[in-house]
Amino acid sequence: MNKLKLVLLNNATFIIFIVIFIVFGVLSPRFLAYKSLEIIVVNATFIGVIAVGMTFVLLTGGIDLSVGSTMYFSAAVLGYLINDLGVSIWLGMLVCLLVGLLIGTFNAIMVTRIGMVPFIATLITMVLARGAGMFITRSVPVDYPESLTTLDAINVFGVIPMPILLFALVVCVASVFLRSTQPGRQLYAIGNDPEGGRRAGLNTRRLTAMTYMICGICAALGGIVSIAQLGRVNANFGVGNEFDAIAAAVLGGTSLFGGIGTVFPGTFLGAVMIQMIQSGLVFTRIDLYLQPIIMAAIIFLAVLVDSIRSSFIKKLQRRNITKQTDGAARSGSANG
Amino acid sequence: MDDQPIFQCKGVSKAFFGIKALDNVDIDLRCGRALGLIGENGAGKSTLMNVIGGFFPPDAGVMLLDGKPYQPESALDATRAGIGFIHQELNLFPNLTIAENIFIDDFPRRGPLINRKSMAERTTRVLRTLGMDFSPWLKVERLMPGERQMVEIARVLASDARIIIFDEPTTSLTAKETEKLFVLMEQLKTKGGTIVYISHILGDVEKLCDDLVVLRDGRITASGLCGDFSVERMVSNMIGRDIGSIYPPKKNIPGDGVALAVRNLSQSGIVNDISLELREGEVLGVFGLMGSGRTELMRMIFGVDDYESGEVVVGGAAVKRSNPRDAIDKGMAFITENRRDEGLLQSFPIVDNIDLVYLRDFVHPVTRLVNKKKVAGESARIAGELRIKCASVDRQAVKSLSGGNQQKVVLGKWLVKKPRALIMDEPTRGIDVGAKYEVYNIINDLAAGGSGVMVVSSELGELMGIADRIIAMSRGEIIQAFERGEFDEEAIMRAAFRVHGDSMRMGSAK
Known part of the structure; x- marks a missing residue:
């Protein structure tokens, strides 16, 4: 019974994904066409890439509220470099990613060196980076050259849209890192118990710092993807996207308490799911003003599942002192 | 082996908040030998281990490893130096697998990636030496406490530590698991490994160890070959004084009224059908080993933690479940x-x-x-x-x-306000002898004034000195109650161990 509950809670992402997919498919058969599914994944890329970075931070039990502003600031720098200094788009994009890394490093220093609470530290950065971006642009919309916006329309090998390839690449690299490298696994350990991680001799500070830096780069990269799709960036570029990124990660089963979550399938599905809901609501012609409410309800559900799962696991882990048949039943031999 | 000690502490001292936890401690560890380290709670054993483990530096004194200065700044330094710790409190990550927990600070790698194959092989090998046949990829959250303790031990074994410190490793192990652990420790010694064994179970220390160090109030009171010590001598060196003089003469007379009653209290996996009565003016001792459920029970009675069934009654009125405010209003008090x-x-x-x-x-x-x-x-x-x-x-x-x-x-x-029923969990842990005496006096006065006082302690001597009645707990159950006239250390210990194992592992201590 407990086992079944745990299986359901641990696979909540898949279950919610399939339910949403079926519901929209039934309500609007057009939703199931190959082309509309492709569009959903293409549109999920920009939030997806940011959400991958966010997953790293959430795994340590932290949070990064500055990703939306990071997108804007790095986009402003990119525009300035290309439009005002005449830098090539490739060098421009590289610098843009470095700006993301820089902001991530700033967050990392505040959290791991100064010891600020991640929520407050990244809230400061959120305001700071947007301010810095506005300072550069004077809040005038920035336009980007066609050479950049056409990148979005490239179909690699004639079939795979560029954003999807990029998304796949980011998900792959991040997933392999988290699954199969030493620092990746150690992130799960410190997310589960930072003090225990320290006792086990892990470099908790460095690992935590790394997640904010990765998150910063991912935010800048997500910004580039979005720029290539929109071609123009105005002063509220990225506003509210931190919420979408956190929601995608949490919908994908990442725990806000740290230590639980995957990039693939987790966050990948979460990001696609968010886009699926948004597109699905359009396809089914649900009242435009009802859509945010429905969105909020679905995210609430995902976070609720996360809370229930955490407290449930905690209950299961309570020290078993009395001699009960629990252990015997599990190993299949009841001799106690 | 050779006579040169592999590890030495010289004049190590450490104080916290003005209390000397370690005072000029010298120890020598030699290859192929096991050192037993014993002492009462708060005698400084854990502090010494933490200093060696690099959790905090000593205030004075030096440590030498292979004759060279050893100044660890973190747990990692200790591990690198070949010193492994098996803590009484588990330090595992339940969200990771057994193999990942074993190699968490140093994964076998091929290039940048983890070498899963080698990790699985090495894990399986270590688990086999401990007689466990689990998959290396089983998550630790699915293991029982005893099994988790074995994983903790496996972790240290896999790190190829030369010096292994066992801090009360057997408290959550079954008798069978304990047996396996002891065989393994003998094997480690014959292979030239060095062991430090900390335990309250003096019979085990006598059986396993070659050398012995007794700590009391941060100082070494006795040391030498383990064979020269009987359990009686160990105890007298640990306590170091006549029991009669450490406890104030009793002034209270237990009355007939019931200050606190617990009826059929149960919480699955923690405590099972606990019923007890604390009379007015009575000092009731609760004795049990670490992990017997004594602390959990006290927390449930006071309402800090929830319980599934049962009832707590204070002064004739039932206390609301999981509600400390109500417990306080009814006259209960709780010392954590x-x-x-x-x-x-x-x-x-x-x-x-x-x-x-x-x-x-x-x-x-x-x-x-x-x-x-x-x-x-x-x-x-x-x-x-x-x-x-x-x-x-x-x-x-x-x-x-x-x-x-x-x-x-x-x-x-x-x-x-004078409490009707006062629950005290380890009221004298980590405080010095003089302060202990004053705490005993306060307990004495409260009981004489009509309050019921329930004292949990892992020092049996203390309970025998101050209580009117002692109940022994084991595995979440009350095993037996002893009236003051019939206090017998061995009998109480035996009761505390009763459900614990098929074999008796407690040396007699008078």
């Missing part, structure tokens, strides 16, 4: 075992700590403002009665007080 984190507001002055519980009795009925003058007066009175040594009652932060005085502050906050 975790003084530092749960018992005190560390950076607040003494006054604010003492008035915390009954602050609402000092508010003006209409304005709801706190009558500061009255509060300060009352606190000062209690601080004086308890003879809390401090510079200023209303300015000095509690954290600057010594452990004994801190404990008096914790006690003080429950003495503003």
Whole structure:
């Protein structure tokens, strides 16, 4: 019974994904066409890439509220470099990613060196980076050259849209890192118990710092993807996207308490799911003003599942002192 | 082997908040030998281990490893130096697999990636030496406490440590698992490994160890070949004084009224069908080993933790479940075992700590403002009665007080009103002998004044010195009750171990 509950809670992402997919498919058969599914994944890329970075931070039990502003600031720098200094788009994009890394490093220093609470530290950065971006642009919309916006329309090998390839690449690299490298696994350990991680001799500070830096780069990269799709960036570029990124990660089963979550399938599905809901609501012609409410309800559900799962696991882990048949039943031999 | 010690502590000292936890301690470890380290709670064993493990540096003294200075700054330094720890408290990550937990600080790698194959092989090999046939990829959250302890041991074995420190490794193990562990320790010794074994189970120490060091109040009171020590001599060196003089003469006479009654209290996996009565004016001792459920039971009675079924009655009225406020209103008081984190507001002055519980009795009925003058007066009175040594009652932060005085502050906050039933969990842990005597006096006075006092302690001698009745707990059940006239250390110990194992592993200690 407990086992079944745990299986359901641990696979909540898949279950919610399939339910949403079926519901929209039934309500609007057009939703199931190959082309509309492709569009959903293409549109999920920009939030997806940011959400991958966010997953790293959430795994340590932290949070990064500055990703939306990071997108804007790095986009402003990119525009300035290309439009005002005449830098090539490739060098421009590289610098843009470095700006993301820089902001991530700033967050990392505040959290791991100064010891600020991640929520407050990244809230400061959120305001700071947007301010810095506005300072550069004077809040005038920035336009980007066609050479950049056409990148979005490239179909690699004639079939795979560029954003999807990029998304796949980011998900792959991040997933392999988290699954199969030493620092990746150690992130799960410190997310589960930072003090225990320290006792086990892990470099908790460095690992935590790394997640904010990765998150910063991912935010800048997500910004580039979005720029290539929109071609123009105005002063509220990225506003509210931190919420979408956190929601995608949490919908994908990442725990806000740290230590639980995957990039693939987790966050990948979460990001696609968010886009699926948004597109699905359009396809089914649900009242435009009802859509945010429905969105909020679905995210609430995902976070609720996360809370229930955490407290449930905690209950299961309570020290078993009395001699009960629990252990015997599990190993299949009841001799106690 | 050779005579040169592999590891030495010379004159190591360490103090916390003015209390000497370690005072000029010398130890030598040699290859192929096991050193038994024994002492009462708070004697300094854990502090010594933490100094060796690099958790904090000693205030004075040096440590030598292979004759060279050893100054660890973190747990990682200790591991790299070949010193492995098996802690009493588990240090595992339940969200990771057994193999990942074993190699968490140093994964086998191929290039940048983890070499899963080699990891699985090495894990399986280590698990097999411990007689466990689990998949290396099983998550630790699915293991039982004893099995988790074995994983902890496997981790240290896999790190190829030359010196392994076992801190009470057997408390959560079954008799069978313990047997396996002892065989393994013998094997380690024959392979030239060095072992430090810390345990309260003196019979085990006698059986396993070659050398012995006895600590008391941070000082070494005896050391030498283990064979030269009988369990009796170990105990007398641990306690170091005649029991009669450490406890004040009893003044209380248990009455007939029931101060606190617990009826059929159960919480699956923690405690099972507990019923007990605490009479007015009685001091009731609760004895059990670490992990017997004694602390969990106390927390449930007071309402800090929830329970599934049963009832707690104070002064004839049932206390609401999981509701400390109601427990306090009915006249219950509770002293937690975790003084530092749960018992005190560390950076607040003494006054604010003492008035915390009954602050609402000092508010003006209409304005709801706190009558500061009255509060300060009352606190000062209690601080004086308890003879809390401090510079200023209303300015000095509690954290600057010594452990004994801190404990008096914790006690003080429950003495503003006389409690009907006072529960004390390890009230003398980590405080010095003098402060202990004063705490015993307070218990004595409270009971003489008609309060029921329930004391949990892992020092049986202490309970025998102050209690009117002792109940022994094991595995979440009350095994047996002993009246003051029939106190017998061996019998009580046996009761505390009864459900624990098929074989008796307790040496007699008189």
